[in-house]
Amino acid sequence: MNTTLSTSTSQTSVKNNSKSIQFIQEVQALTRRLFIQLLRRPSTLVAGILQPLIWLVLFGALFQNAPVDFLPGEMEYGEFLGSGIIVFTAFSGALNAGLPLMFDREFGFLNRLLVAPLHSRSSIVVSSVIYIASISILQSFAIMGVSSLLGYGWPSLLGTLLVTLTLILLVFGVTALSLGLAFVLPGHIELLALIFVANLPLLFASTALVPISFMPTWLGWLAAINPLTFAIEPIRAAYSGSLDLGTVLVHAPYGEITGHGCLLLLSILTIGLFLTIRPLLNRKLL
Template structure:
């Protein structure tokens, strides 16, 4: 990794971060959304913890890892809208006439998105704690959960960016993202344990990246951490993020060749 690439990536990250600061409503919505989810799902489904076979005494403690991963999943799914705006305004075409590495254009935006997801994650954990969730895994457990959320976010941010660069249309991006994130949410163990969902949903959830990230967070913040689960799920998420990141760079180059 050359110094030039790092410098270019940092400059692109700075550009996206500055743009985000100039539009603080975006960060506000990104923080308020998980608060609503925690309060809404936490109260509506609180009695589920009393169902035999649930496997946990407190639904809020069970819910927080799921909301954490849902939050970064949805944020990641809309990451490509920034590229759509650049394409529409002509900024992307001007940037592609510069000698900057194409991977830096993708990586710089990804770093900014991961920073936003990290802030969201801290807010979810903080609000969950205030709402009564317990984190028996301590600081280490919370850090592991945040790390899993960033791996999940990296995969879906890159996926959204790739789709945006190939579709080049806001409506198409929103439609495709919705088709992906809604099934991913309800075909996972984010809101319900595997023991309480239909068998076919349980089978599908085992191949769902959202479930992998939730499993990491739940065991990491539990009294007895299963490090084999942390290691295997983290490996799967890392592999997925790497493959999709590679695809997003290819999509950037495909877009450039089409000019």
């Protein structure tokens, strides 16, 4: 050792004191860590892009010869399916967002985060949302690109913005939920079990694969209260060309929901989930 560690600098000159700058610094650091992990382990990204494309091709082929009046309007099944796969992919990614946090808990790394004087522990949620939303948007563009190559079209610029907004709303809410679960559940086995149980049933009980009109009544009810449906239908509308969010998009057994209604319900869900998990972030913390 030939260097002294002492410095005479005062704490005020070594630290950023603005609260908003502190929060941004935390979010930047946490997000950067997630992206470094992704770049150095790209297999998860590659698999995450390939898997929905396989879904698109396989399910598209599976229902290719379905009855003509099966879908609303003149829509082809691949076109119908694309928005369902986009939303399901984003949903799955967000539902898995708690896993890295759970591993940080299990390996003691989370303790090092929590012993730091974070301005707000919401920075952990926000950084995960930025990360998952970025991946989801990348995946969605890959799906949209392949859909376009298959002749199912591409949404307009406004439609693309609507797709992005809808995905961010969904990802924010589900990521918050997953992070909350990662704080509450005892370990990653339990979290994985919950993800497995929730994932596919929520897909099948939504309008991702078939419209509500095609479902038995009881399943139609489930699909009409499923948040995935409220994300799928605006994206489907973005594909259809007309961007009038006042149009009825969901013909639910309990009433009709417009595009605005879908986005409003998604927003309420997202805010509700975020507010619900905030106390969980502080669970057992001082």
